[in-house]
Amino acid sequence: MTRILISQAGVLIAVSLLNALFAGVRGFWSAVAGGLTYLIPTLITVLLLKLFKANPYLQSRMMVFGEVLKIMLSLVLLLAVFAVWHESLAFLPFFFGLTGVSHLVFLVLLRVKDYGR
Numbered sequence: 001m002t003r004i005l006i007s008q009a010g011v012l013i014a015v016s017l018l019n020a021l022f023a024g025v026r027g028f029w030s031a032v033a034g035g036l037t038y039l040i041p042t043l044i045t046v047l048l049l050k051l052f053k054a055n056p057y058l059q060s061r062m063m064v065f066g067e068v069l070k071i072m073l074s075l076v077l078l079l080a081v082f083a084v085w086h087e088s089l090a091f092l093p094f095f096f097g098l099t100g101v102s103h104l105v106f107l108v109l110l111r112v113k114d115y116g117r
Contacts, residue, residue: 004042005039011104023090027090033089034094035101036077041069049066
């Protein structure tokens with residue numbers, strides 16, 4: 001799980017720097033905000049899983065609860081960012097930051113070999 005967080009942070013840095021090249025400072029901060037709206041809930045979920053590591057029964061419950069919590073916190077953070085920063089937020093860099101961090105797991109860590117066979 002820690003590897004996922006490190007990978008997501010690395011992707012967020014890369015996407016933010018790319019957006020800084022193409023969209024300037026506004027694009028950089030928008031990409032950072034987009035990535036953090038998913039990275040922070042993931043960090044909280046990982047902390048919950050590590051907290052209940054000693055008890056396998058509770059850890060399995062925390063996995064489900066953590067995923068639900070991650071989705072809800074992501075939505076709340078998305079709404080908070082849009083509510084506070086809606087006038088100066090660049091949507092595409094924000095979306096690229098969010099998508100880069102959230103879909104990293106699907107693209108890299110959960111590759112399905114010989115899918116459909």
